[in-house]
Amino acid sequence: MGPLQGFKIVEIAGVGPGQFAGMLLADMGASLVRLARPGHAGVELDLDARFDLMNRSRPTIEVDLKTPEGVALVLDLCADADAIFEGFRPGVMERLGLGPDACFARNPKLVYGRMTGWGQNGPLADTVGHDPNYIALAGVYASIGEKDRPPAYPLNLVGDMGGGGTYLVMGMLAALLEAGRSGQGQVVDAAMIDGAASLLTSVHGLLAADMWKEERGSNILDGGAPFVRSYRTLDDRYIAIAPLENRFFKALLERLGIDDFDPADQYRQSRWGELERHFERLFKTRSRDEWCEILEGTQTCFAPVLELREAMQHPHNQARETFVTVEGIPQAAPAPRFSRTRSVISSAAGPAEADLRTVLEQWGASGEVLKKLG
Numbered sequence: 001m002g003p004l005q006g007f008k009i010v011e012i013a014g015v016g017p018g019q020f021a022g023m024l025l026a027d028m029g030a031s032l033v034r035l036a037r038p039g040h041a042g043v044e045l046d047l048d049a050r051f052d053l054m055n056r057s058r059p060t061i062e063v064d065l066k067t068p069e070g071v072a073l074v075l076d077l078c079a080d081a082d083a084i085f086e087g088f089r090p091g092v093m094e095r096l097g098l099g100p101d102a103c104f105a106r107n108p109k110l111v112y113g114r115m116t117g118w119g120q121n122g123p124l125a126d127t128v129g130h131d132p133n134y135i136a137l138a139g140v141y142a143s144i145g146e147k148d149r150p151p152a153y154p155l156n157l158v159g160d161m162g163g164g165g166t167y168l169v170m171g172m173l174a175a176l177l178e179a180g181r182s183g184q185g186q187v188v189d190a191a192m193i194d195g196a197a198s199l200l201t202s203v204h205g206l207l208a209a210d211m212w213k214e215e216r217g218s219n220i221l222d223g224g225a226p227f228v229r230s231y232r233t234l235d236d237r238y239i240a241i242a243p244l245e246n247r248f249f250k251a252l253l254e255r256l257g258i259d260d261f262d263p264a265d266q267y268r269q270s271r272w273g274e275l276e277r278h279f280e281r282l283f284k285t286r287s288r289d290e291w292c293e294i295l296e297g298t299q300t301c302f303a304p305v306l307e308l309r310e311a312m313q314h315p316h317n318q319a320r321e322t323f324v325t326v327e328g329i330p331q332a333a334p335a336p337r338f339s340r341t342r343s344v345i346s347s348a349a350g351p352a353e354a355d356l357r358t359v360l361e362q363w364g365a366s367g368e369v370l371k372k373l374g
Helices: 017-027 068-080 092-096 100-106 131-137 157-182 192-199 201-208 246-256 269-283 288-295 308-313 315-320 356-363 367-372
Strands: 008-012 031-036 060-062 083-086 111-116 186-191 229-232 238-241 302-304 323-326 329-332
Touching: 008 017, 008 068, 017 031, 017 083, 017 111, 017 157, 031 356, 060 356, 068 083, 068 100, 068 367, 083 157, 100 111, 111 157, 131 157, 131 192, 157 186, 157 192, 186 192, 229 269, 238 288, 246 288, 288 302, 308 315, 356 367
Parallel strands: 008 031, 008 083, 031 060, 083 111, 111 186
Antiparallel strands: 229 238, 238 302, 323 329
């Protein structure tokens, strides 16, 4: 099951982006074993392990990396593994005796993933931080929000999950492909600040072309354009429109019965204020569901703005099985999808496993490693 079936990966347990990366790899079929410090198997919140959903699809076992036995076990697993990844600050794994050099000595083909906020080097490399700090220094935070309002924090999607965990997985998969050809492993330095900056690449191009203003809410894709934003409806809910192309913009105007605005003026910023006021008045005349009846499924680039539980019940998401329920807990299904080697959630999230030997045996540890466990 899954395109990564047969790959064995060691995950040094962390929170946030590292957890997310582990979930993605495990959902795609890789055999992961997640090694957590004793008493730190879950997130640092008062959360039942069943709800720590990013720990799904692989077992967690507790291993004390500050003991010679714990270090020896990780090195033994690296000898059998295709990859290992960790999310400590720079230098921590080296001080534990588990840095890249020590692991490569056991397995030269090993891919060694490193997940940090600031990266492995640079003036801030050893500084503590979290997602808002990293996206702030990357230029993302300042670019999101309404004009004349403080920047809006976009959950922890841009730093932790997008620029962090997703880029770590992409880098590790690329390194695994290369190792399959060269027979040599390497370090993947995934930093949230780098990934967040990378996600802004298209904006950098617009900025260089003098087509992007460094003022929130003043550009096509930051809520400045009245045809790419959300609007409040009669029932105090919201709808989202995004007809960037003129033919879709024209279709929206026709569907709304707006005949006093020339579609050719779509990108004339001097008329954006007028169009925004027009849309605001119009969309407040009907409920969100009424607008869905009028616009959903048309060539207008429209969607209702759904709350989390609503999204799980929408007919499109249900038809695609975008969300699934595992042991009574609704959650997002694995993504992306594969036509032949389907990804699956192989197990629910839960507490650390007590039987170390059984977990490592199922992971694929060698007989020599298992013998050491007694």
